[in-house]
Amino acid sequence: MPGTPSIAAILLSQLLAMVLCQAAFAQVDEDRPTTDLPLPEGIPPLPSDEPALCIGEFLTPAQGRALLDRRLRLTTSREDWDAYADDIRQHILRGADLAPLPRRTPLNPIIRDKRSHDGYTVESVALEVVPGYWVSCTLYRPAAASQPSPGDAFPVVLCPNGHGGGRLADYVQIRCANLARLGCIALSLNLFGWGETPDQAVKRQHLYPFALTAQTWTNMRALDFLLSLPGADPARVGVTGFSGGGTQTFLLAALDSRVTLSVPVTMVSAHMFGGCCCESHKPIHRGPGWFTNNVEIAALAPPRPMLIISDGRDWTANTPEVEFPFIRTVYGYYDASNQVANVHLANEGHDYGPSKRKAMYEFLARNWNLDLSGIRDAEGRIDESGVTIEPEADMYTFDEDHPLPGGALTTWEEVEASLRKLQSP
Numbered sequence: 001m002p003g004t005p006s007i008a009a010i011l012l013s014q015l016l017a018m019v020l021c022q023a024a025f026a027q028v029d030e031d032r033p034t035t036d037l038p039l040p041e042g043i044p045p046l047p048s049d050e051p052a053l054c055i056g057e058f059l060t061p062a063q064g065r066a067l068l069d070r071r072l073r074l075t076t077s078r079e080d081w082d083a084y085a086d087d088i089r090q091h092i093l094r095g096a097d098l099a100p101l102p103r104r105t106p107l108n109p110i111i112r113d114k115r116s117h118d119g120y121t122v123e124s125v126a127l128e129v130v131p132g133y134w135v136s137c138t139l140y141r142p143a144a145a146s147q148p149s150p151g152d153a154f155p156v157v158l159c160p161n162g163h164g165g166g167r168l169a170d171y172v173q174i175r176c177a178n179l180a181r182l183g184c185i186a187l188s189l190n191l192f193g194w195g196e197t198p199d200q201a202v203k204r205q206h207l208y209p210f211a212l213t214a215q216t217w218t219n220m221r222a223l224d225f226l227l228s229l230p231g232a233d234p235a236r237v238g239v240t241g242f243s244g245g246g247t248q249t250f251l252l253a254a255l256d257s258r259v260t261l262s263v264p265v266t267m268v269s270a271h272m273f274g275g276c277c278c279e280s281h282k283p284i285h286r287g288p289g290w291f292t293n294n295v296e297i298a299a300l301a302p303p304r305p306m307l308i309i310s311d312g313r314d315w316t317a318n319t320p321e322v323e324f325p326f327i328r329t330v331y332g333y334y335d336a337s338n339q340v341a342n343v344h345l346a347n348e349g350h351d352y353g354p355s356k357r358k359a360m361y362e363f364l365a366r367n368w369n370l371d372l373s374g375i376r377d378a379e380g381r382i383d384e385s386g387v388t389i390e391p392e393a394d395m396y397t398f399d400e401d402h403p404l405p406g407g408a409l410t411t412w413e414e415v416e417a418s419l420r421k422l423q424s425p
């Protein structure tokens with residue numbers, strides 16, 4: 001598929017991010033002790049003078065499996081898991097420097113340049129996530145959602161992007177446009193400061209740990225925006241992304257109870273923690289007396305429906321035997337084993353390609369009672385060809401004729417200062 005990044009490019013991005021990340025770490029709070037810590041054998045001791053980070057493939061596959069096995073011996077009921085989940089959520093929020101959550105400020109959405117295609121519309125959007133920081137997005141709506149009738153209710157899907165191509169890439173446009181043709185309102189977001197589009201307020205400022213804070217808060221604010229749109233259905237709120245976007249997907253589902261369905265793609269791994277600053281360079285996995293991994297974080301979603309998409313050529317290769325059985329067991333504590341599914345594509349690699357998108361469309365349609373006929377061909381197969389791939393320059397929210405608002409912040413330090421003001425009493 002044109003525009004789909006190669007696994008080599010994504011792995012190189014992850015490696016670069018790990019090498020280049022700056023050590024602008026925040027102070028870790030003292031955490032409550034956890035008496036039963038199922039640490040696998042052989043992991044490095046907790047550092048005494050800096051935050052404990054689990055970066056990239058911090059565990060071996062055997063260690064990751066052992067961690068999950070031991071966790072299930074310690075948490076054997078819904079009551080156990082509820083208590084553990086509450087602890088882990090607090091650790092993640094503190095580790096991400098999002099405790100307390102910032103106050104919500106007006107998003108002052110810029111929505112412009114509506115383009116009409118076959119059954120859906122596309123608009124260029126920017127949201128003021130915190131005062132002065134604007135994130136550029138693309139909004140896809142079913143044609144009927146532009147002027148909804150009383151009683152209309154459209155599911156919303158947040159589409160955070162990873163490091164491979166992002167919002168302008170063909171494969172992302174195809175996915176979001178087909179979501180709109182399926183009847184959903186979809187919002188595709190830029191990474192914080194990654195520089196994948198020329199219309200970013202903050203450019204090339206991604207490789208600092210603050211990116212994790214910024215993106216997690218941005219996704220929460222993007223949900224605020226989606227749910228404010230006419231016809232948005234708060235009972236059907238999805239999030240899906242792959243690679244770094246997969247990390248954002250399970251983090252948001254874990255932390256924001258408004259998410260009712262999630263589809264993390266190629267990133268739920270027992271041993272791989274994400275290599276980029278925005279995934280693992282804040283202490284969201286480990287601290288004094290606690291240790292978690294991305295499988296446990298994904299398992300904070302039950303009983304809400306979740307589809308885990310994995311493949312045979314990256315760190316999700318063991319999903320059918322390791323990660324998925326763990327998560328299904330936790331869903332079982334909630335009598336919700338039938339709400340979680342795994343589509344494993346053993347002969348595929350690290351992407352969000354056509355077969356993975358098909359699995360996602362079908363999961364959404366099944367859970368949300370959507371009509372797939374709008375994206376099926378005469379033989380009943382998923383047919384994504386009815387969408388228009390837009391030229392990149394047509395998708396910029398900001399350009400020479402539409403400049404950034406005055407006073408827009410352009411560095412991560414400025415954005416962090418703005419966000420911190422919203423956390424003070």
Ligand SMILES: [Zn+2]
Pocket residue numbers: 017163206211244276277278279
């Ligand atoms: Zn990143």
